[in-house]
Amino acid sequence: MTTETMTPVTIVGAGPVGLMLANLLSAYNIPVVVIEKNATTVQAPRAVSIDDESLRALQIAGLADPLKAKCAMDYGSVYLGPGRRPFARVSPTSAEYGHPRRSAFAQPELEALLADGLKRFARAEVRFEQEVVGLTQNDNHVTLEVKRSDGSTYMHTSRYVAACDGGRSPLRHMINVGMQGYTYEKKWLIIDLKGTRDNFRETRVYCDPRRPGINLPGPNRTRRFEFMLLEGETDEQVTHPDFISKLLRDHGPDEGIEIVRKQVYTFHARMATDWKKGNVFLLGDAAHLTPPFAGQGLNSGLRDAANLSWKLAAVLNGQMAPAVLESYQQERPEHAWQLIEMAVKLGRVMMPETMFKAHLLEAGFRALQLIPPAHEYITQMRYKPKPRFSKGFFVRDGADLKKTRVGRMLPQPWVETEHDRKTHRLDDILGHGFTLIALTETPETAFEGLPPLPFEEKLGLKRVCIAPRYYNAFPAAPSAATTVRDVYGDFEKHTNAHDVWLLVRPDRYVMACIPRQSPQAAVAELTRLLES
Structure with missing residues (x-):
């Protein structure tokens, strides 16, 4: 077993959050090592929605424009009642932070872009097919036991470690951090398509108790459907080709086109009890699990990377004391949980339990159209929590939390x-x-x-x-x-x-x-x- 020279920051997990953190740290001139148990970045569709805050973080890393060239930019959502008539529309037009509020992307392309972006930096290294199987730490460093694909192991020492290793996060278990929250009873079927015949570029949300669902357009004529499983339906039943054909036939012109992926998922609304333990930090799904109804799971993880990266760089470059790192735990969980709560509320809109509630919901949203401020609250996506902190690494100015400029993201004109x-x-x-x-x-x-x-x-x-x-x-x-x-x-x-x-x-x-x-x-x- 061999031991290496200590690395300033080691990132476990080469998903979008880990690779994003690596690019940002590299841009701040910090050497990084990324350890990933899989052989490559992800190849199958996963996350599909990226927001303005995430694009802004990518801009800091110098990668926003290359990704935007691969996105379906600036799209909204249409909410449909049981009769498939639209009763609400979300179509934000503002770009306060310099980018559209909501765009569609393909996670494999994002991960490939981020991995390729690290080639710009001589002191950034990605090690695929290596798995962290042990962790110990003291006040000064973290030691990882890493297993190679051939079964051999080595000891890797790092000043700080970022656990970006997903919702099941082995590192989270190694540092004995639990999760709190809940899991949805209902499962959902995800169907990813290639070569859609549907030219509509907004998301359709089917608020129908008979079968709640979502129809999301993607770049390059891709499309995703998400359907809730009904009582008594099994994973095997809903992934059968005949069952999927009927679903697609009932929701547009895409029956018979290529299916890239079909998968049954259980959704969670959960958060880690601690985001930092010693010199180990949790980011992305390792720290929080978000229902997909608002498309904020990956985006929250990219926010984690943007928040932590400059703080680690400031400490390692000798600009600040390690105390600044405590503000990661102070700042990020509150905003992340607000977005989880938003997703839960949107899920309730999408999943009315009865036809009576569905028609009542539809009538309520139609009534809001008669009140301009309420109508704009929906259409301009003002229900999304603003990126701001109530506590953390800043100097208060004494103003009310809703009015203060401190702790808020700066506009980007x-x-x-x-x-x-x-x-x-x-x-x-x-x-x-x-x-x-x-x-x-x-x-x-x-x-x-x-x-x-x-x-x-x-x-x-x-x-x-x-x-x-x-x-x-x-x-x-x-x-x-x-x-x-x-x-x-x-x-x-x-x-x-x-x-x-x-x-x-x-x-x-x-x-x-x-x-x-x-x-x-x-x-x-x-x-x-x-x-x-």
Whole structure:
């Protein structure tokens, strides 16, 4: 048995969450090793929906545009009653975070893209056909016993380990962390098709107690159906070709086309009791299991990777103390559980128990169309919990949780740059580190009155001025900050930050609002937090 030199971060599991974490850490210049028991990335369809927050995380890793080229971008949902008449539509038009709210993708293509993306980094390594069979840890490192495909084993030591090894997570069991929540009684049949004849590119949701189901379009003429099993139906019965043919015949023109996968699933709404134990972190399905009704399972895992990656990098690069890592457990579970609850509520809409409840549901949603604010709440997908934290690694500004800008994800508008007069998404200007942003009409004086920031050099803090839409972004005098113009006024609209400087974390969450009139207290609190 051999032992290796210690690795800064080892990721167990080369699924989308593990590979995403590896790409982000590599972008932050942290060496990583990924260990995966399977021979390749996944080849069969699995997750099919990706949201704006996940695309933004991929943008940080430099992979958003390549994935978007493979997606069916920007689609919504139509809810149908028992008579197959539409009674509600979800069709969001805003792109506050720089990308469409909902798009369709193929998980095999995402995983292949992420795996290929690691080839950009000399210090990133993926080891397929290797399985972690043992784990011990102390205050300083984690030791993994790894078994190769030939049966031989070796000891692998890492400063930190990320368990991205799925819902059954062997590593979660090795560190004795349990799950809480519940499992749905009803099973669902998943059917993935290739070469659909159906040109409709919105999701159809069948709110029919006789057979609840979902019909999801995908890229490249793929399509997924999900149907709830009824009382007494068996796995063997519902996966029989004759049974599937009848289902497809009853729900569109796709009877007889190629079936890529048919699988019966049980859905869960569960969460790990701890997301961090010692130097081991749980991410993705290892930390939370989400019903598929909102398409948020994979997206929540990618959020985990975006949250943890910069914190690990800051510690390993000597910019912050290890205490920052505790904020992963503080920040992520609350938002992840909110999305699980949203999925559960959508599931109740999809699965009315009786025809009476189905017709009552339909009538209620039709009535909401007469009330514009309620109608927009549904159509614009405002029921989805906002990406924001009530506790964690930031400095509170005293404002109400629903009104504060602190702990929220920063909007990502289109901005015009000073040197080439071209438009870019804001994150492409911000880079990979911390940013101090000033919304200002006079960029040359944007940071006047700001006290010295003791942490500025250590963090490599970048200063960015954003000029409002109707002002020049190009200062009359030289400025030490990068200057851009808010092309469509979206940044000003969503932040209204003329009275503060915004300190933004690498994951694009606002860490602090520093008041321009009296900045001393906020700077002192930031200094304490960043240097503790």
